[in-house]
Amino acid sequence: MPEEDSRVDHFILEYRKTNFDGLARVKDEQSWELIDYIKATEYTLSGLKFDTKYINVRVRACNKAVAGEYSDPVTLETKAFVFDLDNTSSHLNLKVEDSYVEWEPTGGKGQEKVKGKENKSRSGASPKRTSIGGKAAVKGSRDRFAGESYTVLGNNAIESGQHYWEVRAQKDCKSYSVGVAYKTLGKYDQLGKTNISWCIHVNNWLQNTLAAKHNNKTKTLDIPVPDRLGVYCNFDGGQLTFYNAISKVPLYTFRMKFTQPLLPAFMIWCGGLAVSTGLQVPSVFTALQKNENGLSRSTGNLKNIAQ
Known part of the structure; x- marks a missing residue:
């Protein structure tokens, strides 16, 4: 004093x-x-x-x-995982604003000239990459998704640790996928149809269905589609679990030894998705993980923990 x-x-x-x-x-x-x-x-x-x-x-x-x-x-x-959606590489039919993405059926036609200028400006440019607290920020390091891959990735990659985020779909959303992928995902690749992407796919076109997808294999889940999906990624433990974000009930778990940084990945057709990041990993998830430590790990197969 x-x-x-x-x-x-x-x-x-x-x-x-x-x-x-x-x-x-x-x-x-x-x-x-x-x-x-x-x-x-x-x-x-x-x-x-x-x-x-x-x-x-x-x-x-x-x-x-x-x-x-x-x-x-x-x-x-702070230890939580924070990211925005990367509009520099998203499909041209997707309108991206920070943590929200919406499908626009005529988006690509109106942006063809922009796309040409963008590709021209990128030629010869080296990817920009920074590292923040064990998470790699990836900016402008890939081509836009195209064809029927209506995909957008997060702009921060996971290289270690445990992280959690949530996704809520609009009520009129017809089809969407939520998951993770390596940054080498091809511009025409759809989530879950390659060996470098893992996702939960929701189809509301004719009836509400929920399925887990990886390496072009699909496991239909006899579970009601939740209003909000939670994604828990334990990079070091090789675990990716999807939850009902409201009840915290696990829906599906992938177990895999991740060999490259993971980017949050989203694919959408008709409708919109809102992403919530910067969330602390719920303690119930870490408790469940301790109980599962004795389970054998799969090196390539899907593993469902929700019965």
């Missing part, structure tokens, strides 16, 4: 979210959020969302007359 009366009456805690691991004061940063009149020397911030990669924290002490200087800011890493 700067005054002779150094007795601390309370503390002030300030925090702000950031995407930078470094100096706390960076241009265009979010403003500080303040918690005042903290009487103890410990405090728990609750209700936070993992929608950024780091958080800055600083504190200062106060007596009844004045406040002391702020402590040096501390930058803490």
